[in-house]
Amino acid sequence: MLIDKNTLQKYDVAGPRYTSYPTAPQWSKNVTEDVYTAALKVFGQNDKTLSLYIHIPFCEQLCYFCACNKVIRAKEEKVGDEFLDYLFKEIDMVAKHIQRRKLIRQLHWGGGTPTYLSEEQMKRLFTKIKSVFDIDFNEEIAIEIDPRTVTQHKLKVLRELGFNRISLGVQDFNEKVQDDINRIQPFEQVAEVHQWCRDLKFESINYDLIYGLPYQTKETFKKTVDLVVGLRPDRIALYSFAYVPWLSKPQNKFNLDAIAVHDEKLDIFIQSRENLLAHGYQAIAMDHFALTTDAMAKAFNTGALHRNFMGYTLKPADEFIGLGPSAIGFLEKTYVQNTKILPEYYESITQGHLPVERGKQLNQDDQIRQWVINSLMCQFQIDKQLFFNTFGYEFEDYFLEEGRHIHDCIEDGLINENSQRIQVTALGKIFIRNVCMGFDYYLKDKNGHQRFSRTV
Template sequence: MVLQIPGVNFDIDIIKKYDIPTPRYTSYPPATELNEAFTASEFEQAIACSNQRKTPLSLYFHIPFCQSACYFCGCNVVISHNKNIAKPYLEYLGREIKQIASLIDTDRKVVQIHWGGGTPNYLSLEQVENLWNNITHHFHFDPQAEISLEINPSYVDKNYIFFLKKIGFNRISFGIQDFNPQVQAAINRVQPEKTLFEVMDWITEAGFKSVNVDLIYGLPYQTYQSFHETIKKTIELNPDRIAVFNFAYIPWVKSIQKKIAKDALPAPKEKLEILKMTIEELTNSQYLFIGMDHFAKPHDELAIAQRNYTLKRNFQGYTTCGQAELFGFGATSVSMLEDAYAQNHKRLRDYYQAINASVLPIAKGIKLSEDDILRRDVIMRLMSHAKLHKPDIEDKYHICFDEYFCQELEALQLLESDGLVSLSKDEIGITETGRLLVRNIAVNFDAHRLTKEQKFSRSI
C-alpha cells in the first residue's frame, strides 16, 4: 500500500522491510561510541581548540528532577516530592558553570540556550531566577538568541509562565504524549485536556515566539481512532512545532517501562496506520514534514532553516543554530564540539564528587577523527536536507567522493532499487518514499554501525 502525502510516499511494504534498529543520528559518531578512556583534560584541550575557532555557543542545562515518573520515559531523571533535593544540585550546577565559563573565550556569544530534564519547572521561581542570573553573569548573549525550556503543564500556573517570559525565555516546549485519559493513566502522565489548552492560552498571551509540543505514538491502549482525536486536538491547540516520537518499548533497558503491559500496546499494523494518519493530518493542516518525526509551520525557524539548507542536528535533535558548538551542563548532559564530544556523570553522587575535586565532571567522551568529521557532515546533510551535493563535500574535504565512499555508494544501489534514494553523478537525493527511512539511508555512511546496531531503537 502506498499513500501519497506532500513530500512523503508512505509505502507500508517498504517500511516493514527497513524497520530495523538504527541510530537516530542526533550525533555522529552516535552516543554509544562515547567511552570512559576520554578524560577531562582532553575535553579542556578540545575547548581550547574551540576558542580558536571562535564559533558561537549553544548551552544546555539539565534539570533531572520530576515529581512523578512517566512510564514511557527514557531520560535520566530523579523522582522526588522533596524539592529540597534541588538545592545542592543547583549549587553544584553553578560551580560547573563557573568551571566551564573560565575555559571559554569571553568574546564568544551565546546564540541558543535550552533547559531540559527531567522537569525544569520543578524549580521554584526563585531558583529559576538564581540559575538564570548565574548563566547571564558568566556568558554573553546574542540579542537574537533562542532561549527555550521544557515544562510539565501539570505543575505550572500563569504566573510561572509570565515570569519565564519576563526574565528572557522566548521559546517553550511541553509534552502532551496523548490526549486520551486511558492512555494517560497507563503511562502515569495524567493531564486533563482543559489544563493543556489553558497552559497554551497562557503561553500565547505571554508572547513566546515559538511553541513546541511532543506526541508519542505506540503507547498502551492507543488506537487509530483515539490518536486521530489526539491529532485533531493538537492541531486545534495550534503550536508552531510538533514532534511525534515513536515509543520504543525496551523494559530490559528502562525498567520503569515494566509498569506498561506489553499486550496493551498497539499491534505493529495499527501502529503504522497511526503514523500514516498522523503525517497525513498534519501535512494537510499546513505543517511541513521537517524530517523523521518533526513538523513545523512554514513560518517557523525550523522550516525556514530547512529551506535555506542551514538546518542541522545535535544531541537535542534538529537545530537552527548548527554553526554553534554545544556545551552541556548538569548531570548526564552532553557537550558537542567540532572535534570532541563529552558526557557528564549520570549519578548525582559522581557529578558532585568530580566538582568537589575541582575537575570537570566528565564521565566519558570521544575525540573525533578526520574520517568521523567527514562522515558526520555527510550524514547530517542527508538527515537535515534529504539530499547531498557531492561536489560540496569534495571541495570542503579535498576528496573524490565516489572513490572515498565507493562501498557506501554500492550499498545505496539496493536502496535505489527500492525507491528510497536517487543516485546521480553529483547528487544523492532522498525520495518521497525514503524520507521516513532517512536513518536507514544515513546508516550506510556509519563506520561504527557493525558493532552497535542492536543498541538502537527501530526506524519506525
C-alpha cells in the same frame, strides 16, 4: 502513500536516532577531564560562539514510558538549591578553563523538568549564566516545560528572563493511555497553558507527542492529533515510542499486547503525518513538523536547518557545552558527556573535578560521515559537489563500499541519485534513519543490535 510490507519488514530494525555521529555506543572513557579542559582552553582562544545546554534532572512524578535522564523528587525547595550549588560550581570550573566571556547563540534548559526549579531558583540560574557568558537574546532561548506543573506566573518569569521558545510535553490526550503511562494531563490543562504562552508572546510553542504508546490505536491517536492541530502549536515533535525496557525499567510495567508494533505502529505514524500535513504543517526532516509559516519550515525549505542533541535548530552556534548530569557537549570535534548519576555528579564536583564520564574524539572519517548523516537528516539530500568542496574527495570514490547500500535504497524507492546529488524520496523520509545507517561505519557488517529502539 503506499508502503510495501516487504520494505517495512526490511527496514523496521533497531537503529540510532543520529542526534550525534558517532552514536553514543561508540563513546568511551578515552575522553577524560583533561581532554575536555584542553578543548575548553582552545575555545577560550578563538572567536567561536556557544550553544549552551543545561540539564535539570528533576520531575515530580514518573512517566512510565520515559527514557530521559531524570530523578523523581517531591517538590522541595532544598532539592533545587542543593542542585544549583553544584551546577554553579560546574559553571565556574568551565568558565575558569575558557577564561573569556563567550557569546551564547543558543541556550536550552532541558530535563527532566527544568520548571521543577522555583521562580527564585530559575532567576538565580539565569543570573549565574549571565555572570560568565554573554547572551544573544535575538537567538534561541528555549526551555522544556511540563504543562501539569507550570504556573502562569512561572511562565511570566521565564518570558521576562528572556526565554522566547517553549516546549510542552503533551504525548497523548487519551485517558486510557494517560492512565497506563502514569501521566494524567487533560486537554483543558494543555489548552490553558498554551493560551498563557500565547498571551506572553513566546515566539514559538512546540509540543512533544509520542506515537506507539500502550493502548494507542489509530482511532485514539487521531483524536489526539485533531485536538493538537486545533490548538495550533508552531512546531510538533512526533516521536516514535522508544521501547527500551532494558534501559528504562518502568517500561516493563507495560502490557506488551497493548503496544502497537511494525505496520500497526507505522499506520499510526502515517495517519498522523497526513493529518498534520492536511492542517498546515510541513514535515521537517525526520519526526518534526512546523506550521508552514514558521521559521523552521522556511529554514528547511532553504536548506538552512541544523540538528544537534537538542533537536533541530535554525542557526547553530560553533561549539556546544552541556552542563548538569548526563549533559553532552561537542567542541574541538569531540563529544563530551557528563556522568548521568546525580550522586556521582555531586561527588565529582565536590572533588573539584569536571564530571566527565565519556565521549568521542572524531577522526577524519567520523567527520566525513557525520557531515553526510547530518545532510541526510536535515536537508534530505547529499550535494556531491559540496561534499567535494568540503572534504576534497569525490563522493563516489569515498563511499565505494556503500555503493551496495545506495543501490538498495534506490531499488526500494528511498532515494534517487544522479551525478550531482542523492535525494531522499517521500518514502525515504519515513525511513531516513535506515538510509543513514548505511553510512555509519560502526554498523558495518552488523544488523544494529538491540542497543537502539526501532526505527519506526
